[in-house]
Amino acid sequence: MVKHQPEKNRFVWVEDNLESVLEYDVTGTSVDFTRTYVPNELRGRKIAETLVYAGLEWARSNEYQLSASCWYVDRFIKRTAK
Numbered sequence: 001m002v003k004h005q006p007e008k009n010r011f012v013w014v015e016d017n018l019e020s021v022l023e024y025d026v027t028g029t030s031v032d033f034t035r036t037y038v039p040n041e042l043r044g045r046k047i048a049e050t051l052v053y054a055g056l057e058w059a060r061s062n063e064y065q066l067s068a069s070c071w072y073v074d075r076f077i078k079r080t081a082k
Helices: 047-061 071-080
Strands: 002-005 010-015 018-027 030-037 065-068
Touching: 002 047, 010 047, 018 047, 030 047, 030 071, 047 065, 047 071, 065 071
Parallel strands: 030 065
Antiparallel strands: 002 010, 010 018, 018 030
C-alpha cells in the first residue's frame, strides 16, 4: 500500500521491512519526480508503477506542473500526455 510522506517529499511502499520509494522536489507550482527505487526482492511486482501513479495523481490534483529527473517517471508523464 502506498503512503505519502510529504515531510520527506516521497511516496513509500513498505513490505517485509523493505522500502520502495518515489521521491520528489517541489518548487513553487512545479514538482520534479527525482527518483524511484524498489529493492531487488520486490521487483517485478509493479510497485514502482503503483508509486508513480499515486505521485502523478497527487501532483495533478494539486495542479503542479510536472517534470521528472527520473527516467522511469518521465516515461509515464510522456505516455499520459498524449
